Amino acid sequence: MNLPQQVFLRDAMRTLNLTRESLSQRIGCTKRALDTWLLPDESGEFRAMPEMARRFISEILAASASGGPASAQATPAATTTTSIPTAFGRLSHLLSVDQFSRDTAERLFMLADVMQPIARRRKVSRVLEGAVLANLFFEASTRTRLSFASAFMRLGGSVSDTTGFTYSSMAKGESIADTSRTVSGYADVIVVRHPEQGSVAQFAAATHVPLINGGDGAGEHPTQALIDLYTVQREFSRLGKLVDGAHIVITGDLKYGRTAHSLIKLLSLYRHMRFTLVSPPSLEMPSEIVELIAARGHIVTPTDSLAHALPDADVIYTTRIQRERLTGEKIDDFLAAFEINKKAIDQHCRPDVIVMHPLPRDSRPGAHDLHTDLDGDARLAIFRQTDNGVPVRMAIFATLLGVEGLIQRSLRDALWAVPATLGPNDFPVDDLDLPSGR
Structure with a gap:
């Protein structure tokens, strides 16, 4: 190519x-x-x-x-893999970040870079014209569902959606296997989000078309983690930094936050990482994940103090409390101490820190999630993060359906008027590809 x-x-x-x-x-x-x-x-x-x-x-x-x-x-970690369900590639399923090595993740990111002009609405490609995506979301979603749909349609495909149990045949007692087998007769690729951990793997076992995990209860969210790592790499490139040796602070609901589970696994493929895990009592990162990351030779420090965690942080990755998954944990008395806001960032962090959040954030008063007073601050990367979801998911679809080699020669100019930025408070698109201080 x-x-x-x-x-x-x-x-x-x-x-x-x-x-x-x-x-x-x-x-x-x-x-x-x-x-x-x-x-x-x-x-x-x-x-x-x-x-x-x-x-x-x-x-x-x-x-x-x-x-x-x-x-x-x-790096030694570039070839290190854990026990994986299957390699990620043509006509495979994408169920877990465990399917990726550092090398395969970075090859996917190279393809995402190729997709950027399409995602930015500068170019058009129709390599998936005639293909159908089935979006099966049995749990509430805005960004993930629309991001998958946008990625597929920007490559020329079409999308069929179903949202929630109420409007699906599973409300009538149909099994996961029957639903999956039926839908695979209608679609060329399936995305599933389900509130019960392990259910997405059951869908995958019953279909012969590629299936993507769009969120598996409190388990994993592999495509979000890939987007997050891709964002870290692009932000670091802009700042002249390497991922190897970075200090990553992950804070919020680390027990049920599936995005945090997947991201820390991917980041552990790099060298000499430092992870500081900040969470309210009873919402700590699962011990098996902490042990895995430590076994890969990284420094993992749990704490309940933001003030101790934030100095020297390269990235702050914060997540909302997954209230829909709580099983009696008492957390409201602690949340104010875990809020990421402008005062905390200005007081404790370096000027080049990157603040990320997988969204949605709870912006209601008293929620103590990522505060809106950071909106418009260049250190806040959350909307660049969501924008990156489209090219990364385009790269995933192209790889699963075997058209990755056709993208470059399929491109033609977009004919409609294109905005200079994707949001009113964003950098101009070109400036995102320059180092800071330009």
Whole structure:
């Protein structure tokens, strides 16, 4: 695949584990020149990279792949995997982040980079024209359901939706197996969200078409974790930082917060990570996940104090309390001490900290979730996070349905008027691809 220049360079930095500054030094160009090469093609400041530079980087990548000197940048965790249900690929199911190694996750992110112009409404592709997605959501959802639908339709497919038990045949007593087998006759790929942990795997066992876990009770949310990791990588690239060695603070409902469960597993594929886990009493991260992360050689520190956790944090990932899953835990007396707000960030954090949340956040007074007083603050990445959901899920669909190699040559210009930003308080789209301080 003849990759766009920006995608080629981003993938090279991920593969070689280099920042913009270290890559520019490695290939003998100025950092400013590299910054202009990394801009989207449609940017007014984009500059074409000299062919000699592309060849040189390609040679470095080839040496790395063959075990040459560049391979010293590789990490042991890149090839470390746990027991997985199946590898992620064509016509497989996507049920767990355990299906990914660092290498396979980053290859997916390279494809997501290719999808960015489509997600940003600059380009159009119809590689899934005629294909049908069945969105089976037996639990409330706005972002996840619409993000999957948008991703599929932006590749030319169509979507059939069902929401809740009331309007499904399962309300009449139909089994999961019967529902899954029936729907697989109608659709080319299925997304399932279900409130009971383990139910999504039951759906997958009864279908012969690819099935994606859209949220499995208190278990996992693998696509959200992939989106979150992709967002961390893009934010770090903008700031000139590497994921390896980062300090990640995860706070909120860590017992039932399936996004936190999946994300910490993916981040543990990187080297020398520090995780500080902050939660109210009785909502701590499950011990089996903490033990897994520690066994991979990372530092895991549980605490109930934000003041102790936030200094030196590179990322703060906070989640709402999953009140619909609580089983008698008494938490309301503690919540005020766990609120992430502008005062806490200004008082304890570095200026380049990234604040993330999988959304929805509870913005009602007294909820003590991520506070709205951070809205419009460049450190708040939550809407860039949601925007990244579309290209990542497009990449997942393209991989599962085997069209990933067709994307680049299928692109054509969008013909409608496109906004300069995706939201009223966002950076201009081009500025997201430049390092901070531009």
